[in-house]
Amino acid sequence: MLRSPLLLAAFLTTTANAQTLIEAISKIPTLSNFTAFYQANEPFANALFANSSNYPITVLCPNDDAFAAFQAQFGIPLTDAPPETLLELVQYHTLVSNLSADNFTDDGGKGVTTPTLLTNEMFNNRSVGTEMASRFGGAARASGQVVFIKSEKTGGSARRFLLSRQSNGVSQASVRSGLQSNVNLTTLDDAEGLWDGGRFHIIDGLLTPPTMCSTTIRNAKLTGLDTALNRTKLWDALDGGKNLTCLGPNDKAFSDAGSPDQKLNETTLTGALLFHTLPEVAYSDYLVDGQEFKSLQNGTVRVRIEGEGTERAIWFNNARVVDANVLTHNGLMHVLDAVMVPLEEMNATATPSASSTPTATGTETGTGTGSATSAASSTGAAVATTLGSGSWSWTLWAILGTLVVMLEGAGGGWLLMA
Numbered sequence: 001m002l003r004s005p006l007l008l009a010a011f012l013t014t015t016a017n018a019q020t021l022i023e024a025i026s027k028i029p030t031l032s033n034f035t036a037f038y039q040a041n042e043p044f045a046n047a048l049f050a051n052s053s054n055y056p057i058t059v060l061c062p063n064d065d066a067f068a069a070f071q072a073q074f075g076i077p078l079t080d081a082p083p084e085t086l087l088e089l090v091q092y093h094t095l096v097s098n099l100s101a102d103n104f105t106d107d108g109g110k111g112v113t114t115p116t117l118l119t120n121e122m123f124n125n126r127s128v129g130t131e132m133a134s135r136f137g138g139a140a141r142a143s144g145q146v147v148f149i150k151s152e153k154t155g156g157s158a159r160r161f162l163l164s165r166q167s168n169g170v171s172q173a174s175v176r177s178g179l180q181s182n183v184n185l186t187t188l189d190d191a192e193g194l195w196d197g198g199r200f201h202i203i204d205g206l207l208t209p210p211t212m213c214s215t216t217i218r219n220a221k222l223t224g225l226d227t228a229l230n231r232t233k234l235w236d237a238l239d240g241g242k243n244l245t246c247l248g249p250n251d252k253a254f255s256d257a258g259s260p261d262q263k264l265n266e267t268t269l270t271g272a273l274l275f276h277t278l279p280e281v282a283y284s285d286y287l288v289d290g291q292e293f294k295s296l297q298n299g300t301v302r303v304r305i306e307g308e309g310t311e312r313a314i315w316f317n318n319a320r321v322v323d324a325n326v327l328t329h330n331g332l333m334h335v336l337d338a339v340m341v342p343l344e345e346m347n348a349t350a351t352p353s354a355s356s357t358p359t360a361t362g363t364e365t366g367t368g369t370g371s372a373t374s375a376a377s378s379t380g381a382a383v384a385t386t387l388g389s390g391s392w393s394w395t396l397w398a399i400l401g402t403l404v405v406m407l408e409g410a411g412g413g414w415l416l417m418a
């Protein structure tokens with residue numbers, strides 16, 4: 001399409017004219033279901049998308065595959081769901097910024113944690129930090145739950161910051177939402193993706209609003225961590241607290257460390273878990289090399305960052321992050337390949353896993369805390385392919401639970417069976 005620059009210029013000129021979101025999306029064939037969804041819910045959709053006090057926004061529009069997957073899983077078309085049950089879901093698909101493909105690629109491959117319009121405390125019991133607030137239009141506007149967007153095509157060192165452009169002008173990235181769900185993002189260029197309120201891009205699955213730590217940890221099948229938390233009295237604090245970053249060792253980390261989840265007594269285990277919990281929200285893109293946190297147990301946790309782009313690797317003390325930015329309603333979790341040892345013991349203690357001994361080269365930021373660099377994630381290469389296939393169903397079940405109750409109350413007679 002649009003091979004000639006003249007044609008492209010003409011197209012750009014035409015689309016530069018004002019157009020609403022519904023006008024813009026109805027031109028994209030793969031968004032036919034989302035277009036129908038918008039039309040079926042016009043008052044509700046207009047309140048969000050035709051409301052200039054929300055602008056600029058970027059709408060992540062689920063394509064027809066996403067709608068089909070929803071229908072296959074839940075037995076009803078999303079288009080038929082009553083709007084009041086969909087508010088949070090639609091808010092979560094709306095980013096509070098005007099974001100083009102460049103915004104997802106000029107970050108050095110760290111990724112961009114981006115706030116949405118979803119502010120309900122059930123899904124967002126966290127507050128925005130000063131750096132994210134200043135980047136996204138102030139604390140009030142940037143206070144919603146986040147998604148984490150990361151370019152997929154950052155390639156090797158030579159083309160580290162280049163996102164390869166396909167012939168039709170689209171670019172690929174991934175969007176992480178709650179319960180480790182990842183969907184693919186196809187960015188649209190100015191010719192297709194601009195509308196009065198900002199931009200829109202296409203995703204191939206619905207986003208999952210983040211939920212409780214307990215649900216998230218069990219969904220991630222982190223059995224050692226689940227065992228440890230079950231043996232202590234920390235679940236209420238972890239689920240009911242605010243602004244928490246959980247540094248969660250994976251099962252191999254627990255067994256490498258001699259199964260402390262089973263062997264430590266409750267007091268010692270509680271201290272160890274509090275050492276793995278930070279009282280603030282630390283998304284990977286905001287972490288800088290040398291940064292230190294004081295854990296809830298009061299021990300110091302130090303960040304180490306090596307490499308850039310897809311090579312960027314993050315450690316907390318001796319433990320490497322193997323899955324970054326597992327979003328929860330009150331913060332996030334980074335999954336670790338080792339149980340952390342106190343900083344003072346790092347040199348004295350044998351490192352529990354091979355990957356925990358980085359080479360001392362190529363830190364990209366130098367030391368320092370709180371620099372205003374933007375995004376970052378280093379979903380460790382080992383687990384970068386962990387697509388949360390189907391995992392979003394947990395939260396959708398929660399949302400749909402409300403829907404079922406309403407429908408049954410209204411005598412609607414729908415039965416949602418898994």
Ligand SMILES: *[C@@H]1O[C@H](CO)[C@@H](O)[C@H](O)[C@H]1NC(C)=O
Nearest residue numbers: 032033067068071077078079
């Ligand atoms: C998506 O749109 C197609 C074409 O209009 C329609 O046949 C199909 O039922 C829709 N699917 C859903 C899940 O809405």
Ligand SMILES: *[C@@H]1O[C@H](CO)[C@@H](O)[C@H](O)[C@H]1NC(C)=O
Nearest residue numbers: 046047048050051052053054
């Ligand atoms: C527009 O959005 C603002 C805040 O985002 C909200 O307070 C207001 O009620 C909305 N207006 C309409 C007409 O829905």
Ligand SMILES: *[C@@H]1O[C@H](CO)[C@@H](O)[C@H](O)[C@H]1NC(C)=O
Nearest residue numbers: 097098099100102103135136
């Ligand atoms: C997105 O990119 C534009 C153009 O480079 C820039 O002005 C804007 O600040 C970026 N937005 C964010 C949230 O970083």
Ligand SMILES: *[C@@H]1O[C@H](CO)[C@@H](O)[C@H](O)[C@H]1NC(C)=O
Nearest residue numbers: 121122123125239240241242
């Ligand atoms: C949010 O956090 C506060 C503590 O700051 C807690 O009292 C409240 O119950 C939490 N809400 C949810 C929905 O988790």
Ligand SMILES: *[C@@H]1O[C@H](CO)[C@@H](O)[C@H](O)[C@H]1NC(C)=O
Nearest residue numbers: 126127128129130242243280
């Ligand atoms: C959450 O974090 C924000 C920003 O770091 C801070 O201003 C706020 O006081 C914190 N809230 C709680 C309950 O810790």
Ligand SMILES: *[C@@H]1O[C@H](CO)[C@@H](O)[C@H](O)[C@H]1NC(C)=O
Nearest residue numbers: 065182183184204205387389
């Ligand atoms: C994203 O793209 C990959 C590779 O094309 C594919 O395997 C995966 O199923 C896609 N994810 C979703 C949610 O469609």
Ligand SMILES: *[C@@H]1O[C@H](CO)[C@@H](O)[C@H](O)[C@H]1NC(C)=O
Nearest residue numbers: 055056057098100196197198
């Ligand atoms: C979004 O950014 C583009 C430039 O990248 C600009 O042309 C457009 O007017 C912006 N839209 C809004 C609503 O700010």
Ligand SMILES: *[C@@H]1O[C@H](CO)[C@@H](O)[C@H](O)[C@H]1NC(C)=O
Nearest residue numbers: 222223224226227228229230
């Ligand atoms: C932890 O406790 C919950 C609730 O009792 C239970 O469902 C889960 O299986 C337990 N996890 C482990 C690993 O034993």
Ligand SMILES: *[C@@H]1O[C@H](CO)[C@@H](O)[C@H](O)[C@H]1NC(C)=O
Nearest residue numbers: 263264265266267268269270
């Ligand atoms: C728990 O274990 C620690 C370390 O092994 C020990 O010092 C402490 O006395 C034990 N506490 C109880 C209540 O058994």
Ligand SMILES: *[C@@H]1O[C@H](CO)[C@@H](O)[C@H](O)[C@H]1NC(C)=O
Nearest residue numbers: 271274275295296297298299
């Ligand atoms: C950490 O230190 C603070 C103040 O110094 C104290 O109130 C708190 O009890 C300590 N926490 C632990 C787990 O030792």
Ligand SMILES: *[C@@H]1O[C@H](CO)[C@@H](O)[C@H](O)[C@H]1NC(C)=O
Nearest residue numbers: 302342343344345346347348
């Ligand atoms: C470990 O040893 C190195 C080199 O001897 C030193 O620079 C570093 O500060 C030590 N780390 C800790 C936590 O003591």
